[in-house]
Amino acid sequence: MSKMFCFQCEQTAKGKACTEMGVCGKTPEVSNKQDELTAALIGLARATKGLQVSETTNKAMMEALFVQVTNVSFDEKQVQEWVQRIKTEKAKYGNAPDFKWxxxxxxxxxxxxxxxxxxxxxxxxxxxxxxxxxxxxxDDEVNAWFFKGMAALGEEHSVEEWLGLLMEFGQINLKCMALLDDANTSTYGHPIPATVTTNVEKGPFIVITGHDLLDLKQLLEQTEGKGINVYTHGEMLPAHGYPELKKYTQLKGNYGTAWQNQKKEFEDLPGAILFTTNCLMPPKESYADNIFTTSVVAYPGLKHVEDGVNGQKDFSAVIEKAIELKGFGEDKEFTGLNGGNKMTTGFARNTVLGVADTVIDAVKGGAIKHFFLVGGCDGAKPGRNYYTEFVEQTPKDTVVLTLACGKFRFNDIDAGEIGGLPRIMDMGQCNDAYSAIQVAVALAEAFECGVNELPLTLVLSWYEQKAVCILLTLLALGIKNIYIGPSIPAFFSSTVLGVLVEKFGLTPISTPEEDLKTILA
Known part of the structure; x- marks a missing residue:
């Protein structure tokens, strides 16, 4: 077996790097092909420097980068096809030197x-x-930065220049998250609070996981009136807060928890499963035939739903599989990790800022003493019970904002209310860190202070690349004293970590008791 080198996710082998086989299930062949694809993208960025780039090339750059995110593609053939496609795009712009992966x-x-x-x-x-x-x-600026950033990877820079690029990137990623926020809210409406059951009704059903709301919308359109229920999974839970999605009566609830539990949760599940983006784990044979992938998600042997004309997809094969499997013969009760059978979502920026006066009055009156943003990726590595225990131990006069799939560690806990608002408020998917930033900025303006002077602490869990870009955005905004865990990224050298600790107060988590004591001192 050939060697590989990958340290892009939190569970990387021995906390250093996967060199024999990816802990995620990625083979050395796929890993090396993805490195070859990265090198091809650097070559493309070099070739297009100073030139007008076509929309086709922009789209190819974005999607080829997306293919390399953890738990997206395990298919060597698919990645090789992307390498060839990027090389074809590069040839359109001249003969810039290649980059050796x-x-x-x-x-x-x-x-x-x-x-x-x-x-x-x-x-x-x-x-x-x-x-x-x-x-x-x-956004033209976001598109252009993909090429600027990829070209920079093939260049020599001083440490100070690299840090400058990282901070510039963080600002661009904020713009990208704002772009996606606008795309989602203008298409599906602003999220509103929703209580979501974890139970599954009898009859045929489909579980949809990943992040892509458009895939869910098309699936809901195609299942309407067919007696097939649809359940979200993982990062799709926040879909229940969007008015244009929740209007479909067959969108019933949320099945399961975060991505790393799928091998247990999908075992013997009599329903079809659709993976729309990353979060795929190599499936067991017992349920592999029930899985469908789409977009850039790929795994050898799994059925794939291709893009159709104008982005329309035909999910009839998924629907037929759900009908074939028949679902459960009777209603089934399921719970979250802490035994609760209900989860709330929909507390995005529009909702929270809509009750800003209530929140501000609660802070001024002493009813709310502190805000915590406890969010980020979940994962399988030991130590993530820290986040459950942390939330359980937060004082009753504090509010816990959350987002991304890390919330499944505690989002079925009934933590009570403050002034009619739940103490745990789910703001959405990982990209909805934009909502949290907007709320923090609005509160800072209301109290005439900086964000770092607010009674607000960010306690983040990370797993893969989307958590990395969010962290860089937070640092670029000057937000300090962020707690991060359950481990420090393997790609942070001791020197780089030292800079982040000194300059931004980035703090590795310790124990819930010690960290809460420090934060609330």
Missing amino acids: EELWSGNEDVVSLRSTLLLGIRGMAAYACHAYVLGKQ
Whole structure:
């Protein structure tokens, strides 16, 4: 078996790098092809420098970057096709020198660290840009930065220059998240609070997972009136807050928890399963035939739903599989990780800012003493019970904002209310960190102070590249004293970590008790 080098996710082998086989299930052959694809993208960025880039090339850049996000593609053939496609795009713009993919992970440790951080952040932003693009939204500055950033990866820079690029990227990613927020809210309406059951009704059903709301919308349109229920999974839970999605009566609830539990939760599940973006794990044979992938998601042997004309997809095969499997013969009761059978969502920026006066009065009156944003990716690595225990131990006069799939560690807990508002408020998917930022900025304006002076602490869990781009955005905005865990990224060298700790107060988590004591002192 050939060697590989991958340290892009939180569960990487021994906390250093996967070199024999990806812990995620990615083979060395796929890993090396993805590195080759990255090198081809650097070559494309070099070739287009100073030139007008076509929409076809822009789209190819975004999607090829998205293919390399953790748990998206496990298919060597698909990645090779992307390599050829990018090389074909490059040939349109001249004969710029190629970049050797072996150079990605070689050289000075700190330079490799900074280069890798930028690369992984760019991949994360590409996922968000792709979601906005399918809804007809794109931004010239965001598009241009993919090429600028990828070209920079093949250049020599000082440590200070790399840090400058990372901060510039963080600002661009904020623009990208705002773009996706606009795309989602203009298409589906602003989210409103919703209580979502974890139970599954009898009869045929489809579980949809990933992040792509347009795939869900098309699936709901195609299942309407067919006696097939649809359940969200993982990062699709926030879909229940969007008015244009929740109006479909067959959108019944949320099945299961976060992505890393799918091998247990999908075992013997008599329903069809649709993966719309990353979050796929190599499936067990027992349920592999029930899985369908779409978009850039790929795994050898799984059925794939291709894009149709104007982005329309035909989900009839998924629907037929759901009918064939018949679903459960009777209603089934399921619970979250803490035994609750209901979860709330829909507390995005429009909802929270709509009751800003109530929140501000509660702070001024002492009813709310502190805000915590406890969010980010979930994962399988031991130590993530920290986030459950942290939320359980937050005082009753504090509010917990949350987002992304890390919330499944605690979002079925009944933590009570303050002034009619739930103490745990789900703001949405990982990209909805934009909502949290807007709320923080609005509160800072109301209290005439900086964001860092608010009684607000960010306690983040990370797993993959989208968490990286969000962290870089928060740092670029000057937000300090962020707690991060359950471990420090392997691609942070000791020097780079030291800079982040000194300059931004980035703090590795310890124990819930000690961290809460420090925060609330």
